[in-house]
Amino acid sequence: MSVLKPFSKLPNLDTASILLVENEEQVQQGLAEALVEDSAQAVNVRLARSLPLPLENEKTRPRIDLVVFILNLTSDKSFKSANESLKYLDPGYFLGKVCFMVTNARYASGNMGRLDAVRKMAASLHCPLLFAEVQSPEGVTNAARRLLTILKVASGLVPNTSSLYLSNLTRCTKPPDIDQPSFD
Amino acid sequence: MAKLVSLSDSDLSASSEESVSSRIHRSLRLAEQEKRKNEAEKPFVLALKYFSEVEVGTPVVGNDEFENHLAQVEKVAFSKGLSPEAVSVMLEFAMSLRMGSSPCARVLKCLIPDSVVPQEAVFRAVVWLSVGKIPISTQVLFIKWVLTVFDMIDAKDKLRAIYGFIFSFITDENLVCDSNAFKLLGKAGRQPYLLHLLSLYKVFCPELVTLSIPSRMRSGFKNHISPWKSALMALQKRGSLQVASSISLNFTLKNKTGSRKRRHRHLELPELSRVTNTGVNTEQTSSRKLVPLVQIQSFEQLLKNMHQIELPAQMGSLLGSRLALQYLDCVQDESALLRLNFWLGYALHEEFLFCTDGGAGQNAEEALQFLNKLLSAQQFLQEGFHSSDAFLYKFLNIWDGSLLRPQILGLLSNIPVIPSSRECQNEKLSCGLIECLNNMLLKWLTWHSVYALEDDLDISLHSHTSINITLSGFKDSVMDLVCFVGRLASVGLQLEGCHSLLLSFVLDFYETVCDTFLKFGLPLVVMPPPGVFYPAMFATDPVSLDRLAYIMNRYKMNLTSAKSQEKVTSHAFHISRQTYQEFNNYLAFMVNCLWNSSMRCPETDIQLSEELLAKSGVPQPWMRFDLIHHPAFMMYAVEFHQKCWPGRKDMDLNSIKQAKPWSWYLEFLFTQGFGGLKDFFQNNISRPGQELDSAQSKKQPLVS
Structure with missing residues (x-):
């Protein structure tokens, strides 16, 4: 089965699993290390360039609690690849178990069109849109911490809350015009 | 012609004095040097005279006189620099197009001032700019020149008055419309300085520049200003530049970096x-x-x-x-x-x-x-700048939620009221954020109480802008902010396990919110969501509960005062039935819980069934959150018990509920600094401390 499903497997005890999807494979590794290092709970990090995931690892793969698409804003291919991958996710994932992480946003802010496209995509899928400063180690650690906050909720490790409830607040909304305040 | 004559003159005088003795020769030579100097300046003066008096329409092609005079001016300009008067004359000549547009650029290129540039001259040139039919490339050259010598202009009071005009001239004439901008770009060949100017404009008013400009563009004007700059620096080296060192320092600094x-x-x-x-x-x-x-x-x-x-x-x-x-x-x-x-x-x-280079950290x-x-x-x-907003x-x-966080949150709290609802997507739930939002709300409310007009219709949004916002628009904005923070706080408290530090910041926020009417004169009352009220109510630290009591008490005062105003004046604001209901429910729950030892809460959305409570195995669950057994106050109850009955071995906290000890216990609690609770009970319980049976105490919820 090529479509990834959120509830097709049983979870492992006290373990959260996260899938990082990045076409360029630049940030993935560092972020994965930071995720494992920073968490008190056991975190299972899986890496992929794009979806669908290969069939041969299907058996050994744990239940994925959170799918993170890492988008490099300086590259067009990054966005295209993520966009292509989305259709291999079960709709159940879009109830708070997918988020987009944009890198290099400050280095490509001359190109507002690309950022707009990403924002539109995240807003239409009701997913949170995070930004990360991956040029510095502090930035990577911080990005990992933010992902962990979402991951813990998505994997059911935080009592009394669910990923759907959290995503109600954190999901990206598309303001009418991001460049200018509307009274200007 | 004039130059030719003067040359032959000096040749003649030099040849006639060859045979004179050495002593006389020396003095004569000095005199002659003086004379030569004067005569060397003479053609320059003549040249200036020529340029100030030349007739309109004099041909340029084949005009030797013009050629010689201009060469003379160029020579002086590059060796000594031009005096203020000379700059005026030459600029006037060039910009008035008396001899057509062809010499214009050449004259501009040699306008190297030796001291200052008269403001009057620049002012006149700008006037010519809008009158004459100067080619676009020359217009750009002129603006570049003004930018280069800007610090040398002697006064800027008049010039400042026409800044807007200069800017609008550039935008209106050339750069605004796409088509025009492209025409211009086509002519000027997409030169970096022009793109740089455009990028400046994009920063200033992005809606006017629709071109996409490559962000990798650093050295905009650098190469193109350098002819003037290098000439100015050369003059400065020779010591002939009279302008003070601050300008030259600027130049050298810029070159160094x-x-x-x-x-x-x-x-x-x-x-x-x-x-x-x-x-x-x-x-x-x-x-x-x-x-x-x-x-x-x-x-x-x-x-x-x-x-x-x-x-x-x-x-x-x-x-x-x-x-x-x-x-x-x-x-x-x-x-x-x-x-x-x-x-x-x-x-x-x-x-x-x-950012283009990867030096984020350095x-x-x-x-x-x-x-x-x-x-x-x-x-x-006490207010933000537009540009930082x-x-x-x-x-x-x-x-990314962490880069320079304290500073960014600080700037954020200075943002003026935003009319439309605009949620900053941000899931970093931290105390800092709530504090920032509280500061923001405080500033908005303070601003409202300072600037709101008496008739409460139009309010000027910023003390030095003319943007107005209606009172209802302002109320909507404040409402949006408060509701947003309510949601944020609910989720935050849940995620952080009702962390008492975060709770404290959230209560800070609601201390501001509960007083919007009495303290800031804004007719708006918003109750906290259950996600904030109940965590504070069941908090394990007495301070949070005391603050909640204070907040509820202030809510009551705001609501009663609003209600009494509603009765007196016809156009007072209307508070919705739902707000009263929410308040009454919260109040009833608090009084029932703390005072009456009962968990009954009428008409609330949260109902606990008796069976479920029984399943928990806690004996008499309805008593667990009264003033004695509440986890926040248990410690005080135990201490009071020990003080009250020092000899007793077996502790029975329920004995405090008897008439006398109960009033003493309240006194004891109030002496511990719980002012919020004191006010709350004095205002909401009839005859506090005198009712012996606590079940008989009456609560006085507001009626809507």
Whole structure:
């Protein structure tokens, strides 16, 4: 089965699993290390360039609690690849178990069109849109911490809350015009 | 012709004196040198005379006289520089197009001032710019020249008045429309300085420039200004440049900083410095005497000279000086604010938005200091700058939630009221964020109580803008903010396990919210969501509960006062039935829980069934949250019990509920500093402490 499903497997005890999807494979590794290092709970990090995931690892793969698409804003291919991958996710994932992480946003802010496209995509899928400063180690650690906050909720490790409830607040909304305040 | 004659003259005199003796020869030689010098200047004077008097329509092609005079001017310009009068004459000649447009560019290129540039000349040239049919490339050349010599213009009072005109000239004539801009770009060949100018404009008013401009563009004007700049520097080396060192220092500094370090210079606040250091000229050209800001040392001096302050050459320097900020605050000078905002907006954009090299970490310290200076300036002025607001709207979109967080949150809390609902997507639930939002709300409310007009219809949004917002629009904005923070706080408390520090910041926020009517005069009452109320109610620390009691008490006072006003005046604001109901439910629950030892809460959305409570195995669950058994107060109850009955071995906390000990216990609690609880009970329980049976105490919820 090529479509990834959120509830097709049983979870492992006290373990959260996260899938990082990045076409360029630049940030993935560092972020994965930071995720494992920073968490008190056991975190299972899986890496992929794009979806669908290969069939041969299907058996050994744990239940994925959170799918993170890492988008490099300086590259067009990054966005295209993520966009292509989305259709291999079960709709159940879009109830708070997918988020987009944009890198290099400050280095490509001359190109507002690309950022707009990403924002539109995240807003239409009701997913949170995070930004990360991956040029510095502090930035990577911080990005990992933010992902962990979402991951813990998505994997059911935080009592009394669910990923759907959290995503109600954190999901990206598309303001009418991001460049200018509307009274200007 | 004139030059030819003078040359033959000097040749003649030199040949006739060859046979004279050495002593006489020497004195004569000195005299002759003097004479030569005078005569060398003579053709220059003649040339200037020619250019000031030449007839309109004189042909250029084949005109030797013109050619010789211009060569003479060029020679003087590049060797000694041109005097202010010469600059005036030549600029007037070039811009008036008396001999057509062809010599115009050549004249502009040799306009190297030796001391200052008269403001009058530039002013006239701008007038010609709009009258004449000067080719676009020459117009651009002129603007570049003005930019280069800008610091050498002797006074800028008149020029400042036409800034807007110059800017609108550039935008309207050439750069606004896509088609025109492309035409211009086609002619000028997409030259970097033009793109740079466009990029400046994109920063200033992005809606006017629809072109996409490559962000990798650092050395905009550099190469193209250099002919003048190198000439000016050469003059300065020879010591013939009379302008003070501050300008030349600027040039050398700029040359020193390579392209890699270039961006860093935005982060250093420039020194307060005068426009030019040649004070004499300033006094001559302007009608009144101006006092440069740098000379002002004390507040008294500032007050004395308030009407005749000369702004510094670089507006960024204002941020670093308290007196300058005081001046800005008192005078509300539109053009000064415009210049400052432009500088600030550009610096912020360059440094934090258009990063090209990967040096995010290396200038962190500088960035920190820069933003702290900006913050302290804003705190001093008690309001934000437009440009920093506009920058934030962009920056927040791509912020990672941690980079320079304290500074960004500080700037954020200075944002003025935003009419439409705009949620900053941000899931970093931290105390800092709630504090920032509380500050923001406080500033909005303070601003409202200061600027709102009596008829409460139109409010000027910013003390120095003309943007207005209606009262209902303002209320909607505040409502949006409060509701947003309510949601944020609910989720945050849940995620952080009702962390008491976070709870404290959330209660800070609601201390502001509950007093919007009485303290700030804004007719709006918003109750906290259950996600905030119940965590505070069941908090394990007595301080949170005490603050909740204080907040509920303030809510009651606000609501009663609003209600009494509603009865008296017809156009008082209306509080919805739902708000009263929410308040009554919360109040009833609090009184029942703390005072009556019952968990009954009428008509609330949260209902616990008796069976479920029984399943928990807790004996008498309805008593667990009264003033004695509440986890926050148990410690006090035990202490009181020990003090009250020192001899008793077996502790029975329920014995406190008897009449006398109960009133003593309340007294004891109130002496522990729980002022919020004291007020709450005095206002909500009839005859506190006198009712022996607590079940008989009456609660007085408001009726809507």
